[in-house]
Amino acid sequence: MDNTPHQESASGGEEKRLSLGEHLEELRLRIIICIIGLIVCFFLCWAFKSQILWVAKRPHSLTMESMGLSATLKVLSYQEGFFAYIKLCLISAFFLSYPMVLYQAWRFVSVGLYRHERRYVKMFLPFSVIGFLLGGLFGYFVLIPLALQFLIRILGPGIEPIITMSQYVSLVFLLTLALGLVFQLPLVMLLLNKVGVFTAENYIQWRKFAVLGAFILAAMITPTADPFTQSGTALPVMVLYEVGILLVRPTRRAFLYAGGLVGVISLLTLGVYAYLTLPTVGEVQRVVGTVEIFPVVATGRSPLPQTATKDVGAGFKPAPTKFYRGTTLRTGRGAKAQLFLAGGGYIRKGRGIRLYVNESSRLVLPGQRRVELLEGELLVAIEKDSGSFNVNTPSCVVNLENGETDIKVFEGTVTVTSIKGSVVVAVGEEKKEVRQGHQLRISPGGEPVDAEKVTGWTKGLDRD
Template sequence: MPIKELETEVEERRFTVGEHLEELRARIILCILSLFVCFIICWIFKADILWLAGRPHSLTMEKLGLPTTLKVLSYQEGFFAYLKLCLISALFFAYPFIIYQAWRFVGVGLYPHERRYVKTFLPISFVAFVAGSMFGYLFLIPLCLYFLINILGPGIEPVITMSQYITLVFLLTLALGIVFQIPLVMLLIAKIGVCSAEDYVTYRKYIILGIFILAAVITPPDPFSQISTAIPMMGLYELGILLVRPTRTAIMYAGGIAVAALLVALGLYVYLTMPAVGRIDSSNGTVSLSSPKDQAAHSIHKGTVLQTGKNSRTTFSLSDGIRIYVNQESSLTIMGKRAVRLEKGEILISIKESGDTFEVVTPSGQVTLEGDAGDKGAELDVKVLNGALTVAAIKGNATIVTEEERRTVKTGRQLTLSPGGQPVDMGEVTEWMKGLELKAKSK
């Protein structure tokens, strides 16, 4: 269609200033009403939305063996945090309708070919925004939370407030949603003639440098997080080149980046879905963990071997609220949330609830701790020294199972088992019969 005819068509639909303002007012009212309706619906389901938004936090804290509950520091903080959560959720759900109303207002002033571009790009842009938000929710946010909590080290208990967490999740999902617009922006720039595919290829190395700088800004300051964020952004850039000029080389580049991003995503998923069973609370002296990852993170996984040196002690908590104190020169292996294997040394196990049980496997036998029905929790001291097993039931009952027998240790009692019996002074044992032996000889 000639330009003159396009201008005539627009001229016929041109409104006066008053009509424009009236149209704008009507569109704004509709947007506010849609936002209000979505807000009311979100408020009704606010607990479910908070649970969904809090899943990255819960998974991260479970992995580190820490409490998963979010905190509020004042009476009104929870209310305002819910307001923020529901408003953000309402904006997300009302976004398509708001964009539609904006399009209805702006579209009358565009040429037909411009409207075709907008109609094509807007739905794809929304899908890209959702994809970026989901990438942040499923991968980047758990990774950031894990790093930020993990660097605290032992002896520091994080207090994560509900309001702070909602703000962090919103900012990261928004940032990732915007980042995923890269291919569309590149295609739009190429369509209007500002840049070509050759320009994108020529400046690729500078763009990649900028991507890594941006990834370093929006992620925690560790190489793993930076690379995990930069690779998908590089993939998006290559996808943009592919959209502008779908050549074989562009397809190979984009495919390679996509495969790398998929592998990174898979690695992140495996890494983040293997929860830790415990975490070091405090320690002094030399305390070593078998896994370098656990050593750096002060976390404990199934199969972790913990050893203490001379004059060294440590305390760690398991995810079920069980706390274990480890004495010097001890070696034990974590077998799960409710079981350890003690090779040597001494540990004290403290469990909170009376119905809880805990197992300690030793070279001499298996010890099971269980609280009394009337007690709250139980405590047990287990020592393995020179092959001898000593069990002291401080609170609750303990059952010792060996190959030969099954013994029960009541509260306040102690039992020692030694392989082949306990060493004794035979002279003292036979002292009582010496007089009888002399009388027998005189006869």
């Protein structure tokens, strides 16, 4: 039997036969076109490498900043940054050139397909590009942020990770690329069914092997070995396999099976997301005078409006007002507040950071490990084994490990007083240690002084 690839004419007859040499020549031409396109896209990405890195860093930056950690990527050698940028631009170039590569692959295989097979492939090509983009977006916006949150949070207090640029680029882009390719699974299953390679019964019989294969595939394509990332990659593969069965045989049972699986995985994803990204930052334990808190989650059992005001007498202890990250607190004249921030996500007794807010103060609580003091005065008391804590001010960043520190921001001047223990104050790239019982003042433009008094020692010298 002659198996030489051929094409059909419009009337159903054969147009021509291609020899093996002609097929190899066609393959060489398509590969050359793909390489040229990839090179062009690579240099285009190289011109915007800083912008691409900024976009890629967003999940990392948001995760690290929410934990009060540095979001700066490190390089461990002179050449590591260069090779990391090459890797970054190569993977970005593949994303950019994917439609062109897919089209060239189609031009090569179409020569050996029948007309009805070519019709199926043409129908699937646009959906393949859409699936690739959806897979990449799923990795960037869902899986990668959740994985980073999980991997950073399990470290616990007192441990600061050193993330290199090369490691991060490999993690983000390879995982995103892998998910983009994995999202082609339903289309591949449908295409193989349409051309008569596999049937719906085959896919249903292989379902249990597909589950095992999903985890094996996840272990192969994920750059990390942690079970969270691998499970987060395997579960979408299982869903996509069921979607493929649904596309091949859209029966009521297939709809129910796929819908149930999607529902369970969606609930698990939402639960993990809520646990990792929406923990209670802390609670307001005591207030004196008028204190504005917005937005607020709940006070006791009753929900509060978007802007809540507490106006109570001295010494009154209200029901704890719990809030999530992003809350802004403002104290009026003569008002004070006592806050408790959870040390590791959810409020636990005997572990955390206490904040005492003075009158006429305004601060933002973006996470458990960081507070932004915009104006006013704040006393920070860190309990034992609660980990590091940062106070961001307009002029500096105060890093506390333990003890008590008073921080005041007034008319642009920042005053840091170490009451118990020592703290480190970072002013730009310079870091200064403030020991117990000492004070550091940072003023814009410096402190006003008597210039004549300072230079009085030059009397008798010729300063003209």
